Amino acid sequence: MAEISLGRALNRALHDALDGDPDVLVYGEDVGALGGVFRVTDGLTATFGEDRCFDSPLAEAGIVGTAIGIAMYGQRPVVEMQFDAFALPAFEQVVSHVAKMRNRTRGRVELPLVIRIPYGGGIGAVEHHADSSEAYFAHTPGLRVVTPATPADGYSMLREAIECPDPVVFLEPKRRYWATADIELPVRTEPMDRAVVRRPGTDVTLIAYGPMVATALEAAEAGQREGRDIEVIDLRSLSPFDEETVTESVRRTGRAVVVHEASTFGGYGAEVAARVTEQCFHYLEAPVLRVGGLDIPYPPPKLESYHLPNADRILDAIDRLQWESEWVPGGTGGQPPLHQTGVGA
Amino acid sequence: MKRTDELAGSAPPLPSQEPIRLVDPQGHRVGEAEYLTPEPGTLLALLRAMIIGRRFDRQASALARQGRLAVYPSSHGQEACQVGGVLALADDDWLFPTYRDCVSLVTRGVDPVEVLTLLRGDWHSGYDPEPHRCAPQCTPLATNASHAVGLTYAARRKGQDAAALVLMGDGATSEGDAHEAYNFAAVWNTPVVFLIQNNRWAISVPVDKQTAAPTLAHKAIGYGMRGYNVDGNDAAAVHAVVSHALAEARAGGGPAIVEAQTYRLDPHTNSDDPQRYRDDAEVEYWKARDPLTRLEALLRGEGLLDDAEVERMSAEGERLAADVRERLSGPDRLTPEELFSHVYSTAPAMLRRQRQELLDEMRKG
Ligand SMILES: Cc1ncc(C[n+]2csc(CCOP(=O)(O)OP(=O)(O)O)c2C)c(N)n1
Numbered sequence: 075m076a077e078i079s080l081g082r083a084l085n086r087a088l089h090d091a092l093d094g095d096p097d098v099l100v101y102g103e104d105v106g107a108l109g110g111v112f113r114v115t116d117g118l119t120a121t122f123g124e125d126r127c128f129d130s131p132l133a134e135a136g137i138v139g140t141a142i143g144i145a146m147y148g149q150r151p152v153v154e155m156q157f158d159a160f161a162l163p164a165f166e167q168v169v170s171h172v173a174k175m176r177n178r179t180r181g182r183v184e185l186p187l188v189i190r191i192p193y194g195g196g197i198g199a200v201e202h203h204a205d206s207s208e209a210y211f212a213h214t215p216g217l218r219v220v221t222p223a224t225p226a227d228g229y230s231m232l233r234e235a236i237e238c239p240d241p242v243v244f245l246e247p248k249r250r251y252w253a254t255a256d257i258e259l260p261v262r263t264e265p266m267d268r269a270v271v272r273r274p275g276t277d278v279t280l281i282a283y284g285p286m287v288a289t290a291l292e293a294a295e296a297g298q299r300e301g302r303d304i305e306v307i308d309l310r311s312l313s314p315f316d317e318e319t320v321t322e323s324v325r326r327t328g329r330a331v332v333v334h335e336a337s338t339f340g341g342y343g344a345e346v347a348a349r350v351t352e353q354c355f356h357y358l359e360a361p362v363l364r365v366g367g368l369d370i371p372y373p374p375p376k377l378e379s380y381h382l383p384n385a386d387r388i389l390d391a392i393d394r395l396q397w398e399s400e401w402v403p404g405g406t407g408g409q410p411p412l413h414q415t416g417v418g419a
Numbered sequence: 420m421k422r423t424d425e426l427a428g429s430a431p432p433l434p435s436q437e438p439i440r441l442v443d444p445q446g447h448r449v450g451e452a453e454y455l456t457p458e459p460g461t462l463l464a465l466l467r468a469m470i471i472g473r474r475f476d477r478q479a480s481a482l483a484r485q486g487r488l489a490v491y492p493s494s495h496g497q498e499a500c501q502v503g504g505v506l507a508l509a510d511d512d513w514l515f516p517t518y519r520d521c522v523s524l525v526t527r528g529v530d531p532v533e534v535l536t537l538l539r540g541d542w543h544s545g546y547d548p549e550p551h552r553c554a555p556q557c558t559p560l561a562t563n564a565s566h567a568v569g570l571t572y573a574a575r576r577k578g579q580d581a582a583a584l585v586l587m588g589d590g591a592t593s594e595g596d597a598h599e600a601y602n603f604a605a606v607w608n609t610p611v612v613f614l615i616q617n618n619r620w621a622i623s624v625p626v627d628k629q630t631a632a633p634t635l636a637h638k639a640i641g642y643g644m645r646g647y648n649v650d651g652n653d654a655a656a657v658h659a660v661v662s663h664a665l666a667e668a669r670a671g672g673g674p675a676i677v678e679a680q681t682y683r684l685d686p687h688t689n690s691d692d693p694q695r696y697r698d699d700a701e702v703e704y705w706k707a708r709d710p711l712t713r714l715e716a717l718l719r720g721e722g723l724l725d726d727a728e729v730e731r732m733s734a735e736g737e738r739l740a741a742d743v744r745e746r747l748s749g750p751d752r753l754t755p756e757e758l759f760s761h762v763y764s765t766a767p768a769m770l771r772r773q774r775q776e777l778l779d780e781m782r783k784g
Binding site: 125135142143144149151171174179181184215216238315 | 596
């Protein structure tokens with residue numbers, strides 16, 4: 075066992091994938107000599123040569139567009155978008171071609187490509203370096219959208235994404251790149267399209283993914299001290315959505331809170347809340363709540379803590395689930411906080 | 420890093436302002452030392468494919484008028500580009516066509532009914548790309564150009580020398596995706612020829628509102644690749660120049676832009692009204708430069724073609740048109756349950772459920 079960070083685990087996954095299959099290629103902006111701005115591709119060019127890991131022209135649509143052609147020819151490109159907001163020039167290629175090629179061609183052409191995107195905030199970065207774009211991708215049929223929250227999943231899910239015959243948008247929670255775990259690599263965790271229960275509990279289900287899993291676990295720990303037995307689910311795959319694991323949990327606990335960093339309005343949490351309500355309505359003791367980022371453009375770094383959900387906000391939301399009748403609609407003095415919606419008031 | 424003056428020597432030449440032409444509008448050869456006029460056999464093949472292609476195009480337009488196709492973007496008048504480009508390809512090469520390039524697909528050997536699937540509206544692409552090495556027809560402008568770059572890059576990694584021909588319109592060259600594809604192709608030195616069919620109009624917008632460049636072929640210079648300006652109604656010239664560019668690219672000379680000067684004689688699609696933006700005189704001018712009559716005149720003039728042969732080619736076109744008509748008559752054969760089959764390699768639970776719901780709904784009627 076060794077202390078391994080998410081960033082290193084991803085690096086090792088790329089290394090092992092390149093080593094195991096000559097058709098795997100890694101390219102993007104600054105991924106060669108520099109090893110990527112987050113060093114996820116560190117050392118790959120030195121080990122495997124410029125033919126396998128290389129710097130491309132600085133053009134995201136071109137990176138994804140060429141990856142489409144490479145995948146059409148049966149190879150397996152893994153491309154890096156440097157930061158979330160800079161994947162947007164490639165958005166048309168992703169939505170109009172990556173997601174649709176299999177369907178357009180009646181399954182005759184598959185695109186086994188992976189688009190790695192460091193996403194989310196919490197690292198004190200300036201404008202356009204901290205967005206969460208998962209809802210845009212998850213809304214697009216034909217894409218698999220996954221996000222690991224732990225080093226072990228980082229390794230395992232990236233290997234699986236590269237082996238997957240479908241295109242995968244692989245969202246890397248950049249604030250967790252340096253989070254470590256004591257693990258032995260290589261490792262294979264649960265299949266990438268399955269959600270997992272990170273912490274069992276009986277009173278309420280917290281549904282989180284990517285950067286918010288750690289925050290939800292933190293909230294669960296703190297809640298434990300207050301006498302709450304909180305279950306935490308790590309979705310891992312945003313699309314397809316693992317309804318089974320989530321439904322089973324919420325039917326058992328009767329209460330659910332979805333947590334994500336992205337702005338709440340029209341966000342991925344709305345989809346989860348709607349699905350949970352549809353599947354678990356008769357088991358629910360309270361409305362499904364969302365704790366998400368504020369509905370504002372991502373704030374400047376010195377103000378980002380006001381935007382990002384933290385353990386306190388999650389615990390506040392849990393309090394609002396009419397726990398032992400301690401919360402009465404309208405009884406807490408005024409409006410629910412901005413970051414919480416769906417409260418039956 | 421090379422110094423500027425050293426680089427100057429290796430820069431590709433500027434494309435000519437006058438289009439490269441091998442056959443004039445009256446059907447006479449014009450001297451052009453650099454590009455070999457295709458052999459008689461190739462010239463006959465070009466004419467045959469244009470005659471069949473035009474007949475197919477006329478048939479498809481008629482089917483659109485009858486409501487049998489959802490829409491049809493005609494390439495009437497542009498046959499020399501589509502046929503000249505495609506017949507320059509080797510079997511292992513790939514074609515990346517757009518919605519307007521049905522004739523190129525028919526020329527490549529794709530089943531004409533499958534070519535019309537997109538426009539008929541029962542699926543997005545009707546053919547299997549692999550056997551004829553034709554990517555699906557692309558509707559968003561210029562987005563498939565970078566796919567061709569990636570594909571040829573991958574082929575070269577495998578030690579295979581497949582080249583690609585990307586068809587695009589003059590309007591499409593204004594898109595950012597076109598720029599990125601040109602640049603990637605040049606930097607990666609992949610064997611791609613971008614054949615721009617400059618048919619003067621992007622729906623209603625004339626080419627002089629798309630670009631301030633002297634010709635679209637000039638764009639190549641900025642990317643460090645070769646640009647050719649060719650008479651797009653001269654099938655012999657298009658074929659010769661595309662063949663030349665493909666050969667250079669395969670030999671490691673890098674990609675190229677070939678701009679073909681042509682004209683869209685029909686409306687943009689059957690639902691467009693060109694009266695609003697262009698005048699009849701312009702159309703008449705281009706009609707007089709018809710690519711079919713030009714090549715036919717050359718071949719007849721040189722004793723390479725007689726009435727019987729033209730008759731035979733036309734009959735082939737008629738058979739193809741009749742076959743398309745026949746196979747597109749009758750009720751639609753739609754397969755709604757297939758809507759869920761090709762979204763992912765294995766359908767997730769959610770899609771399996773929706774499929775069942777749709778089947779139940781259909782059963783209830
Ligand atoms: C990205 C994009 N923008 C707009 C359109 C709508 N559109 C379809 S064809 C067309 C004009 C294209 O002109 P050109 O590239 O010259 O090709 P042509 O149709 O003349 O062959 C436009 C604007 C589109 N298909 N894709």
